[in-house]
Amino acid sequence: MPSVSDAEAIILNLVQLLNNRQDVEIIDLLTADGRILATPVISPLDFPHWDNSAMDGYAVRYEDVQHSNTEQPAVLEIVEEIPAGNQPKSTIQLRQAARIFTGAVMPVGADTVIMQEKTRRETNRVFILAAPTKPQEFVRHKASFYQAGTQLLPAGIKLNAQEIAVLAAVQCSKLNVFRRPRVAIFSTGDELVTLDKPLQPGQIVDSNQYALAALVKESGAEPLLLGIVKDDPVALKQVFSHAIANADIVISSGGVSVGDYDYVDQILKSLEAKIHIHSVEMRPGKPLTVATFPTQNSPIYFGLPGNPAAVLVTFWRFVQPTIKKLSGLAEGWQPVFVKARSHDELRSDGKRETYIWGSLNVVDGVYEFHKAGGSHSSGNLINLAQTNALAVLPTGTTLISPQQEVQILQLTTDN
Ligand SMILES: Nc1nc2c(c(=O)[nH]1)N[C@H]1C(S)=C(S)[C@@H](COP(=O)(O)OP(=O)(O)OC[C@H]3O[C@@H](n4cnc5c(N)ncnc54)[C@H](O)[C@@H]3O)O[C@H]1N2
Ligand code: MOO
Numbered sequence: 001m002p003s004v005s006d007a008e009a010i011i012l013n014l015v016q017l018l019n020n021r022q023d024v025e026i027i028d029l030l031t032a033d034g035r036i037l038a039t040p041v042i043s044p045l046d047f048p049h050w051d052n053s054a055m056d057g058y059a060v061r062y063e064d065v066q067h068s069n070t071e072q073p074a075v076l077e078i079v080e081e082i083p084a085g086n087q088p089k090s091t092i093q094l095r096q097a098a099r100i101f102t103g104a105v106m107p108v109g110a111d112t113v114i115m116q117e118k119t120r121r122e123t124n125r126v127f128i129l130a131a132p133t134k135p136q137e138f139v140r141h142k143a144s145f146y147q148a149g150t151q152l153l154p155a156g157i158k159l160n161a162q163e164i165a166v167l168a169a170v171q172c173s174k175l176n177v178f179r180r181p182r183v184a185i186f187s188t189g190d191e192l193v194t195l196d197k198p199l200q201p202g203q204i205v206d207s208n209q210y211a212l213a214a215l216v217k218e219s220g221a222e223p224l225l226l227g228i229v230k231d232d233p234v235a236l237k238q239v240f241s242h243a244i245a246n247a248d249i250v251i252s253s254g255g256v257s258v259g260d261y262d263y264v265d266q267i268l269k270s271l272e273a274k275i276h277i278h279s280v281e282m283r284p285g286k287p288l289t290v291a292t293f294p295t296q297n298s299p300i301y302f303g304l305p306g307n308p309a310a311v312l313v314t315f316w317r318f319v320q321p322t323i324k325k326l327s328g329l330a331e332g333w334q335p336v337f338v339k340a341r342s343h344d345e346l347r348s349d350g351k352r353e354t355y356i357w358g359s360l361n362v363v364d365g366v367y368e369f370h371k372a373g374g375s376h377s378s379g380n381l382i383n384l385a386q387t388n389a390l391a392v393l394p395t396g397t398t399l400i401s402p403q404q405e406v407q408i409l410q411l412t413t414d415n
């Protein structure tokens with residue numbers, strides 16, 4: 001049975017990245033947040049586009065004001081007023097200044113701006129009450145932030161507000177992003193019903209389908225919901241075939257253990273799948289199955305164990321990084337681990353790497369993990385609500401005492 005880190009390496013090695021030519025769509029900038037840029041962006045514009053003032057004040061020649069102070073202020077003639085958005089008309093000569101405002105174009109001849117708080121004005125003259133600390137003070141020079149023609153944004157980054165602002169500033173209204181990965185999801189089990197049906201004895205709601213749909217969307221992919229499939233090899237094979245043909249990743253839950261009605265293994269064999277993982281040394285999630293198929297562009301198949309907590313834990317640990325890596329993200333698709341102080345005692349039998357759900361908070365600037373109250377059975381989904389972290393006890397560790405340090409998997413979808 002592979003360890004969790006061996007299983008992770010096997011899985012991430014199976015990922016075929018989306019292609020930056022075929023798997024691209026053109027979208028409007030207003031809908032770009034959260035998408036992954038497929039083509040680098042180069043702009044023909046310099047930033048700033050022209051020399052401009054960083055302050056409301058006066059554009060001057062440094063040589064005129066370098067020795068100014070309150071006792072002996074330089075006195076300059078104001079020859080022009082330049083609000084933002086206007087093109088200056090005059091050239092600033094010796095002992096001249098232009099009234100200027102933040103963001104306005106610097107006039108030719110001036111090289112320095114004096115903020116208005118360091119000046120006194122009398123009609124068309126300005127007294128400079130303090131020398132600038134250096135030549136060119138408060139001038140934002142053309143191309144000092146970004147030079148036209150160089151790479152502005154690389155491919156493979158996730159677009160957030162910062163990048164969208166940059167793209168707007170360079171007038172990029174349409175852009176190439178990777179299409180969202182398609183993830184087929186189905187649940188297996190004769191006991192499962194949709195949530196709108198009255199529950200008969202022995203039946204439960206197929207909550208895994210809802211959990212997985214939300215997880216897939218949070219990871220930036222598009223879920224293809226294939227519903228509930230009975231524990232029937234014929235029906236299962238049909239849904240498997242449809243899923244394989246229509247998705248980049250296929251996820252099923254249930255039916256991967258050793259019970260008489262756990263048919264997944266049998267179906268995979270009949271589809272000539274290559275089974276890469278059959279079980280993992282972890283709790284919950286031991287019977288995780290991972291396979292690929294002998295088709296071109298085979299999706300990666302994840303047979304997640306049916307227990308609701310096992311579904312979430314194995315998704316966070318293995319499926320989410322797989323989706324993110326496949327989606328074109330150049331980096332930052334790996335799970336994020338942090339160290340925290342455990343508020344509670346955490347226990348494991350030490351036989352498998354154990355994931356204990358709870359919440360991660362910052363207390364006095366230090367991460368603190370609180371174990372969720374209630375049962376930590378992998379069949380219990382109730383106390384998973386309101387959690388945001390998993391404490392990880394490696395194989396061989398049986399106890400983490402209160403206040404002891406513990407490794408935490410953060411359950412953020414963003415990074
Ligand atoms: N003899 C053994 N029995 C089990 C083993 C084992 O090693 N030997 N492993 C246990 C572990 S660990 C897990 S995890 C489960 C995995 O079971 P399956 O993947 O075969 O899943 P099922 O048997 O179909 O269901 C398990 C459990 O989860 C509930 N379930 C299933 N699907 C859903 C759904 N869509 N929504 C909500 N709940 C679901 C189902 O009713 C069962 O209670 O096997 C153990 N047994
Ligand atoms: O692998 Mo499990 O421990 O019941 O989820």
Ligand SMILES: [Mg+2]
Nearest residue numbers: 255257259262
């Ligand atoms: Mg079973």
